[in-house]
Amino acid sequence: MSRLVRPQRPVRQIAALWFAAGITVAAVVGFFFDSKQGDARRHMAYDKVRAKGRDLGRWGGKKGRHLRNQAMGTVAEMKRKTDDTPSEPTAGTGS
Numbered sequence: 001m002s003r004l005v006r007p008q009r010p011v012r013q014i015a016a017l018w019f020a021a022g023i024t025v026a027a028v029v030g031f032f033f034d035s036k037q038g039d040a041r042r043h044m045a046y047d048k049v050r051a052k053g054r055d056l057g058r059w060g061g062k063k064g065r066h067l068r069n070q071a072m073g074t075v076a077e078m079k080r081k082t083d084d085t086p087s088e089p090t091a092g093t094g095s
Contacts (some may be wrong), residue, residue, distance in 0.1 A: 032045070
């Protein structure tokens with residue numbers, strides 16, 4: 001059986017990616033754990049995450065109510081259509 005061989009990435013490319021990731025992590029840690037404004041930044045980030053969570057919950061509730069109402073409307077239409085059609089033909093019963 002032949003095995004597919006994946007080409008290896010160059011070592012420099014992998015090292016550059018790890019270096020960039022390390023720099024990014026260091027910048028984020030330095031930004032949030034700054035001794036002067038780090039506390040305010042952490043609280044602001046926390047507040048934004050909580051606000052997005054509330055917004056998402058409200059959106060989900062609205063979407064759920066909309067889908068429930070749409071389903072109830074569809075069921076009501078189906079019931080109305082079945083109630084409008086007679087179950088047995090009444091041909092020949094006229095005077």
